[in-house]
Amino acid sequence: xxxxxxxxxxxxxxxxxxxxxxxxxxxxxxxxxxxxxxxxxxxxxxxxxxxxxxxxxxxxxxxxxxxxxxxxxxxxxxxxxxxxxxxxxxxxxxxxxxxxxxxxxxxxxxxxxxxxxxxxxxxxxxxxxxxxxxxxxxxxxxxxxxxxxxxxxxxxxxxxxxxxxxxxxxxxxxxxxxxxxxxxxxxxxxxxxxxxxxxxxxxxxxxxxxxxxxxxxxxxxxxxxxxxxxxxxxxxxxxxxxxxxxxxxxxxxxxxxxxxxxxxxxxxxxxxxxxxxxxxxxxxxxxxxxxxxxxxxxxxxxxxxxxxxxxxxxxxxxxxxxxxxxxxxxxxxxxxxxxxxxxxxxxxxxxxxxxxxxxxxxxxxxxxxxxxxxxxxxxxxxxxxxxxxxxxxxxxxxxxxxxxxxxxxxxxxxxxxxxxxxxxxxxxxxxxxxxxxxxxxxxxxxxxxxxxxxxxxxxxxxxxxxxxxxxxxxxxxxxxxxxxxxxxxxxxxxxxxxxxxxxxxxxxxxxxxxxxxxxxxxxxxxxxxxxxxxxxxxxxxxxxxxxxxxxxxxxxxxxxxxxxxxxxxxxxxxxxxxxxxxxxxxxxxxxxxxxxxxxxxxxxxxxxxxxxxxxxxxxxxxxxxxxxxxxxxxxxxxxxxxxxxxxxxxxxxxxxxxxxxxxxxxxxxxxxxxxxxxxxxxxxxxxxxxxxxxxxxxxxxxxxxxxxxxxxxxxxxxxxxxxxxxxxxxxxxxxxxxxxxxxxxxxxxxxxxxxxxxxxxxxxxxxxxxxxxxxxxxxxxxxxxxxxxxxxxxxxxxxxxxxxxxxxxxxxxxxxxxxxxxxxxxxxxxxxxxxxxxxxxxxxxxxxxxxxxxxxxxxxxxxxxxxxxxxxxxxxxxxxxxxxxxxxxxxxxxxxx
Numbered sequence: 001x002x003x004x005x006x007x008x009x010x011x012x013x014x015x016x017x018x019x020x021x022x023x024x025x026x027x028x029x030x031x032x033x034x035x036x037x038x039x040x041x042x043x044x045x046x047x048x049x050x051x052x053x054x055x056x057x058x059x060x061x062x063x064x065x066x067x068x069x070x071x072x073x074x075x076x077x078x079x080x081x082x083x084x085x086x087x088x089x090x091x092x093x094x095x096x097x098x099x100x101x102x103x104x105x106x107x108x109x110x111x112x113x114x115x116x117x118x119x120x121x122x123x124x125x126x127x128x129x130x131x132x133x134x135x136x137x138x139x140x141x142x143x144x145x146x147x148x149x150x151x152x153x154x155x156x157x158x159x160x161x162x163x164x165x166x167x168x169x170x171x172x173x174x175x176x177x178x179x180x181x182x183x184x185x186x187x188x189x190x191x192x193x194x195x196x197x198x199x200x201x202x203x204x205x206x207x208x209x210x211x212x213x214x215x216x217x218x219x220x221x222x223x224x225x226x227x228x229x230x231x232x233x234x235x236x237x238x239x240x241x242x243x244x245x246x247x248x249x250x251x252x253x254x255x256x257x258x259x260x261x262x263x264x265x266x267x268x269x270x271x272x273x274x275x276x277x278x279x280x281x282x283x284x285x286x287x288x289x290x291x292x293x294x295x296x297x298x299x300x301x302x303x304x305x306x307x308x309x310x311x312x313x314x315x316x317x318x319x320x321x322x323x324x325x326x327x328x329x330x331x332x333x334x335x336x337x338x339x340x341x342x343x344x345x346x347x348x349x350x351x352x353x354x355x356x357x358x359x360x361x362x363x364x365x366x367x368x369x370x371x372x373x374x375x376x377x378x379x380x381x382x383x384x385x386x387x388x389x390x391x392x393x394x395x396x397x398x399x400x401x402x403x404x405x406x407x408x409x410x411x412x413x414x415x416x417x418x419x420x421x422x423x424x425x426x427x428x429x430x431x432x433x434x435x436x437x438x439x440x441x442x443x444x445x446x447x448x449x450x451x452x453x454x455x456x457x458x459x460x461x462x463x464x465x466x467x468x469x470x471x472x473x474x475x476x477x478x479x480x481x482x483x484x485x486x487x488x489x490x491x492x493x494x495x496x497x498x499x500x501x502x503x504x505x506x507x508x509x510x511x512x513x514x515x516x517x518x519x520x521x522x523x524x525x526x527x528x529x530x531x532x533x534x535x536x537x538x539x540x541x542x543x544x545x546x547x548x549x550x551x552x553x554x555x556x557x558x559x560x561x562x563x564x565x566x567x568x569x570x571x572x573x574x575x576x577x578x579x580x581x582x583x584x585x586x587x588x589x590x591x592x593x594x595x596x597x598x599x600x601x602x603x604x605x606x607x608x609x610x611x612x613x614x615x616x617x618x619x620x621x622x623x624x625x626x627x628x629x630x631x632x633x634x635x636x637x638x639x640x641x642x643x644x645x646x647x648x649x650x651x652x653x654x655x656x657x658x659x660x661x662x663x664x665x666x667x668x669x670x671x672x673x674x675x676x677x678x679x680x681x682x683x684x685x686x687x688x689x690x691x692x693x694x695x696x697x698x699x700x701x702x703x704x705x706x707x708x709x710x711x712x713x714x715x716x717x718x719x720x721x722x723x724x725x726x727x728x729x730x731x732x733x734x735x736x737x738x739x740x741x742x743x744x745x746x747x748x749x750x751x752x753x754x755x756x757x758x759x760x761x762x763x764x765x766x767x768x769x770x771x772x773x774x775x776x777x778x779x780x781x782x783x784x785x786x787x788x789x790x791x792x793x794x795x796x797x798x799x800x801x802x803x804x805x806x807x808x809x810x811x812x813x814x815x816x817x818x819x820x821x822x823x824x825x826x827x828x829x830x831x832x833x834x835x836x837x838x839x840x841x842x843x844x845x846x847x848x849x850x851x852x853x854x855x856x857x858x859x860x861x862x863x864x865x866x867x868x869x870x871x872x873x874x875x876x877x878x879x880x881x882x883x884x885x886x887x888x889x890x891x892x893x894x895x896x897x
Contacts, residue, residue: 007034030055039072044212047426048379052683067391070635073173078139081181084352103824106185121155137338142185157604166866171205178355180372187448188477196225206383216373240245250804256390268302277550280363283362285345290367300348324508324592370410378424413442450476461862462785476562484561485512490569509592521582523556540568549606617683622886625818628652631875658710660815663694663702703792705805712777721750728769734794742843752893787837
């Protein structure tokens with residue numbers, strides 16, 4: 001329990017500066033939010049500058065961490081529209097938790113501490129997924145977070161998708177911050193929450209959403225019938241008219257005028273004049289906000305060449321920079337101290353400054369924009385009180401093309417509203433909107449181009465690629481228009497060589513680039529009569545191939561939203577001062593330091609990879625015993641039923657049975673190998689190279705081999721040996737099969753009675769058996785809803801049916817396993833059959849694998865099923881990294897990596 005006697009005391013400690021005797025008094029709305037008896041969905045509409053970030057963070061931390069209320073979700077998922085906001089939010093969260101002594105710094109015991117993790121792509125996202133029982137704050141952009149919530153994580157290894165999908169749709173409080181900038185992503189977040197509410201009865205942990213903005217409109221969340229019941233129960237958080245007094249209400253003035261501007265040259269002149277009129281930063285820096293990156297770059301260049309501005313610190317801020325450069329912004333000029341009176345600086349920015357950036361300008365010049373954006377921009381001046389001058393530059397577009405990225409109608413409505421406003425301080429804005437309700441539909445329009453439907457979400461549960469490695473494109477549910485991005489990183493790659501397989505970008509190296517412009521930059525422009533499907537002669541670029549586990553040459557079709565693209569550094573395209581810059585002469589781009597991927601990241605990024613098996617020597621039985629115990633313990637801690645906890649224990653004990661297959665066992669070659677065929681783990685030095693994995697005694701390789709498929713087939717082999725009429729096999733289908741005159745197996749094919757290991761399987765009902773089989777099959781995220789031959793299977797010269805390297809009629813040797821009573825027993829050898837991979841009803845195994853998996857999806861829902869899947873994977877990865885003695889190896893010494 002908390003050592004604080006009240007939320008107010010807690011809040012003051014969290015906001016106490018190092019030199020202050022006491023922290024801030026919470027606003028009434030912050031106090032009410034923190035005192036909530038339960039965590040429910042909310043709509044938070046609070047003006048800029050009134051502590052939205054602080055209020056939300058304090059409410060969750062107080063209830064989930066300080067009070068240890070398990071009715072509140074374990075993870076706070078902070079979703080932001082732009083990357084530049086993510087780093088700043090991370091700093092605020094870390095400082096807040098640090099003042100409370102609750103920040104987990106990545107070392108030592110996690111209990112009672114809160115981890116903070118960035119989900120922004122790159123190979124250094126941390127191990128947030130391995131600690132679902134501990135509170136954590138996850139911060140990322142809508143691209144990175146919503147794509148993961150849709151099971152297609154941008155910048156994430158394919159096999160990691162289902163794990164992240166499960167963990168982000170259960171036991172989370174989503175905070176959608178600055179939703180006015182999220183476009184279709186806002187509608188997707190509402191649809192997802194509506195689907196979670198529909199699935200509440202079959203969920204394990206609560207998942208809630210808080211939507212937050214100074215301009216949030218209730219009808220923004222009412223875009224489909226799916227969300228009607230959600231909105232009806234939504235609790236609003238607002239500041240009542242009677243409470244609009246005191247600091248930031250009575251002591252702020254922002255006189256505003258609308259100024260026609262002819263062109264970019266006239267805008268440059270206007271900015272120079274306003275900066276001088278404002279005393280060259282006497283009340284703080286001059287902030288200029290324009291609507292496109294191109295205009296921002298042009299304006300910054302124009303200002304830098306203006307003689308009257310010699311000596312003025314001119315900074316350019318937009319979304320097309322790498323984090324390596326953005327990291328310096330918060331230190332140099334995007335902070336409170338850098339906004340002090342006398343700051344002779346001009347900040348030229350785009351929409352990235354609209355939300356979350358804690359700066360306060362003395363002079364604000366903004367290009368005419370939609371009303372919701374203007375309100376946010378107004379909040380970036382006189383933010384802490386006082387007076388600031390505001391000028392809205394009206395370039396008067398003649399059509400939608402000239403108004404891009406906005407619609408002309410949005411700009412016309414904002415222009416009309418400004419005609420009736422002389423001041424844009426918070427009180428004036430609130431009074432204006434309340435007295436002109438007839439203007440609100442035009443001022444706050446919202447018609448998302450795409451709505452995520454329930455059947456589309458369910459279809460996304462299957463993460464199998466097609467034979468070309470392609471996937472369903474979810475980008476239309478995350479952002480609209482041409483502003484959907486690929487992420488690019490630059491690296492020195494010698495001529496006539498391919499990038500090394502282990503090369504991965506760090507988060508600091510990734511630059512967002514609009515995917516359509518990336519195509520034109522790397523491949524050339526296309527027209528109706530001219531195609532450019534491949535790279536231009538002077539460009540070298542690669543994308544990651546999951547099936548082959550290597551970087552391969554990029555083509556135009558590979559440059560789709562969410563893709564990560566490696567570009568040779570000499571191809572240019574980036575300037576540290578101007579950001580992404582495709583035009584002009586190519587200049588060498590200084591690479592940001594790459595990172596070494598973790599074993600889990602290596603394993604998840606390729607079909608053929610045994611990085612997660614490269615630890616100290618360990619047998620299948622002992623490793624399975626430890627994984628089962630860990631999965632059961634974790635499930636119990638997270639309030640899963642005892643029956644499901646026991647099933648997870650059983651899945652853990654069986655999950656690596658397929659490693660007894662000759663293809664896996666033959667991949668471990670070492671002089672000091674223990675004299676046992678049933679090894680689950682071996683030191684990295686004992687493994688064959690990746691390109692030689694899975695050899696068979698006949699000299700052929702089983703490329704694409706997945707041991708988890710063999711493990712699953714071994715479970716079915718138990719039923720086939722001892723109980724073909726089991727409810728999970730042929731029992732319900734005997735009559736139908738007989739009527740179809742199909743030959744069926746006899747009631748039993750084993751001359752021996754089932755042993756203790758087999759009896760545990762035979763005792764399961766049909767639904768429990770199918771869930772057990774699914775969890776075993778899916779524990780690496782590589783074989784899940786569908787079983788089909790991979791390219792390696794199709795290329796193999798083998799007359800037998802083959803799926804994921806397992807052939808019809810393969811024999812799995814006998815091996816030791818651990819029983820429910822924690823004793824060792826022997827699982828007899830198993831004959832593996834692939835009839836489950838065929839469509840329709842099989843006379844040998846009954847319903848197909850996909851039919852069984854779809855039945856589980858219907859029973860548990862996509863969120864619940866993926867969450868159970870994730871718990872077993874968490875247990876497996878945790879146990880793999882531990883130093884656990886193996887009594888079956890008789891004292892084999894530990895081999896350290």
